[in-house]
Each structure stands twice: as structure tokens, then as C-alpha cells.
Amino acid sequence: xxxxxxxxxxxxxxxxxxxxxxxxxxxxxxxxxxxxxxxxxxxxxxxxxxxxxxxxxxxxxxxxxxxxxxxxxxxxxxxxxxxxxxxxxxxxxxxxxxxxxxxxxxxxxxxxxxxxxxxxxxxxxxxx
Numbered sequence: 001x002x003x004x005x006x007x008x009x010x011x012x013x014x015x016x017x018x019x020x021x022x023x024x025x026x027x028x029x030x031x032x033x034x035x036x037x038x039x040x041x042x043x044x045x046x047x048x049x050x051x052x053x054x055x056x057x058x059x060x061x062x063x064x065x066x067x068x069x070x071x072x073x074x075x076x077x078x079x080x081x082x083x084x085x086x087x088x089x090x091x092x093x094x095x096x097x098x099x100x101x102x103x104x105x106x107x108x109x110x111x112x113x114x115x116x117x118x119x120x121x122x123x124x125x126x127x128x
Contacts, residue, residue, distance in 0.1 A: 015085055017047065019072070019092040023099075024048040026068035034060045058113040058120070065109035069099035 024040070027050040031038035036052035043049050054061065076093025079086065099106040 011085060012088055015088050016092060019089065020047050023068045023072055023096065024050050026071055027052075027064055030064045030067045034064065036060075036064070058116045061109055062113035062117075065106045065113065066100070069096040069106055072096040 025048075028038050028040060031050060031052040034057070036055065038050050038052040040048050040050055052064070072093045073096045076090050076096070079090055079093070081087040081090030098104065100110060101107045102111040
């Protein structure tokens, strides 16, 4: 392995960590906007994870969970991935679409929030 290859590998790993950190910081920002007292912890791979109080407000939970994947996916559509690290950044941003699926923590919170809002609406309609 040449020194150039090692430098490319290290730079790609750093880009991955940067995009993951940006994703989590977007969650942090929205959790702070809703005054959820967010905290940041590092998981076993030294990537940040944002935790916040759940006040059972489904709209806020939906916005906090969907904000990071939506913003990064939109950014991935917008940026030009014409070479080098920008291609990787574009791919990483576009791959945030998978965070909408309920196999991820974001996707689970999005699904749960939507289901709870639907259930509340059904109960309101049944009460009428």
C-alpha cells in the first residue's frame, strides 16, 4: 500500500465521520429548538449519538427525527459530485434516505410518531 493510498483511505474515513457528525448535530439543533435538553454521547465507534427527552409531542419527535435525513438528502441532491471527496460526500448524503426506513432509529421514530398521530386523529373522530 502506498502512502497516497493510505492518505486517501484516511481522508475517506474522516469524511464519513464528518457527515455522521453533521447528521447528529442537525438532530441536536432541532432538539434544542424544542427545548428537549439534548445530550451528545460517543458510541463504541466514536461516532456521536444525540439523546433527548421525549415529551410525547409527536410533531416535534417527527421533526427532530426526520430533519437530519431530509436536510442531508436534499444537500446530496444539490451538490455536484464531480470528483474526489465530493463524490463520497454526495453518496453519504444521498444514503440518508435509508434513515426514513424503520430499520434505523430515525425511521422508527418517524414511523412511531406518524402512527401515534393517526391513532390520535382516529380517536378524535370516534369521539365525535
